[in-house]
Amino acid sequence: MSGQTHAEGAELLRVTDLVKHFRPPRGARRDGPSVVHALCSVSFSVGPAETLGIVGESGSGKTTLLRTILGLQKPSSGQVLFLGEDVAQRRGKRARALQREISVVFQDPYTSLDPRMTVADILAEPAQIHRLTAGSRTAVTLLDQVRLPAASLRKFPHEFSGGQRQRIAIARALALDPKLIVLDEPVSALDVSVQAEILALLNELQRERQVSYLFVAHDLAVVADISHRVGVMYGGQMVELGPTGQVITEARHPYTRELLAAVPVPDPQVERAKPRMLQRQWPTETDGLPPCPHGDVL
Template sequence: MTELLNLKDVKKYFGLRGVPWQKAQAVRAVDGVNLVVRKGETVGLVGESGSGKSTLARVATRLLDPTAGRVEIGGKDVTRIKGRRLRPIRRQIQMVFQDPQASLNPRQSVGAILSTPFRAQGIRPTRGQLVELLEQVGLSEQHLERYPHEFSGGQRQRIGIARALSVKPDLLVCDEPVSALDVSVQAQVLNLLADLRDELGLSYVLVAHDLAVVRQVADRIAVMYLGTIVEEGPAAQVYQSPAHPYTKALLSAVPVPEPGVVRDRIVLTGDVPTPIDPPSGCPFRTRCYKAEDVCATKRPVLEPVEGSTEHRAACYFPEPPSLERTQ
């Protein structure tokens, strides 16, 4: 399958000024991530707040420059490309932001908002093209002259999706696209994304902290913790048989929509370490219920877990495969 996005050992550090008697420090928001997204695939990127998901999404779309590593879009190295030279790349990959109200210019009408990507590419859009974009996301021509404050949160997010679709990208990076919406609207937006994937042949990177949201649409799951990916694999395998203790703890917190069914809750102790001074060895070891001395010596790498070649985990003591996988 064609690789649309390939991140190779990507790192993104943010500098902090030091006091006169101390050296400047760096926040290791993303610390050595490898990720591949192929054509027609939906990859769910999940983890707690502060794990580096949104930063990685912005590096992948080249809204942020990586500190180290390599970003390939459509097979082309775009790591050091800047300015106007990025415009052709924008036709291949676009982003849908978390807060639709903050990402839309309140001074512009919907028509002007949808026209902006066209004009950035040197194209003068017709009214028919703008109407077609709105209809793709469930809105109509009458909305072109309205302004963002006249819409509900779900409608504003649909406008944001329409803007991303304007240049006909192959890949959409969606940064928690439903977290700012009411629960009743979340399913509608997720269904819209699924329909667009089928109709237009889109691929997605879907960033979320809610594993139940990702499960609905993702083909593959990548779990992030403290700037690194600790588990990756087909969605069904990750949900049925999580290999990393962190993934298992996250899944234990997902409510079960069946009366009387209680899931064994795994409560993690301690606080999330600071990305300014992450732990040695495995970044999760300070909160892990399976940690041993070896976990503090060297960071584990993603390796295939028992019973699967595509399912990988970065853990010295992965969880055993479930009965469902071994049967």
């Protein structure tokens, strides 16, 4: 996807200096740190009809970032603004409105769908939760948009392949016509050929519905294939952020360069000549990652 960015000031989501710290259980403090810096001064924005890809290894802070954006946990400091309103300050009806405006597609299509519900019930559930009217025609339209036949409405999740289940999950995410969809490792559990189909579908849906994506994954190649801009997370910090083409061809941070080196190349000689990923235990200043300046914020 091209490296186009949203117009200045036309922001759907803005994350500013986001900090989230956790205090480990008492028994774990003897051998480990007294405070875990899950997020440290993370800042970025997402514009209308834009895809921002967030890439990073396990433990980089991606899950904590998503939970804070979705309002599932409060930040230690910093702000998450959605349509100019602080997510952490939303209460009552405003908090429920956020659930309609931001949808989520989860990683595992085998566990994210209730096996006891038909597809028709799965697609109708979001409207029922928010007490909105939704008919069978809406469900048929949603299935058509994700390229599944109307006959799928009568079936249960176990009757579908992994890729088809993820299409159903995407249809459910579209049910309330959200402005932003958070995609949490949406293709990592799928075969490579199916991954390509799902990514192509997401691109089509974005063009048709002008929805924005926050696409989170550990695979830089997958993220780069769908994103307008890419952010690289390491040790709770956003160590690199920019247009996709620029991050891929002009990576500045050592960790980003290592992620690029980890992408497989079909030429065995080129693959053998590539530098290997370092075995890291925890980020240090020698990695180009300064210590979190908000160590006492809890």
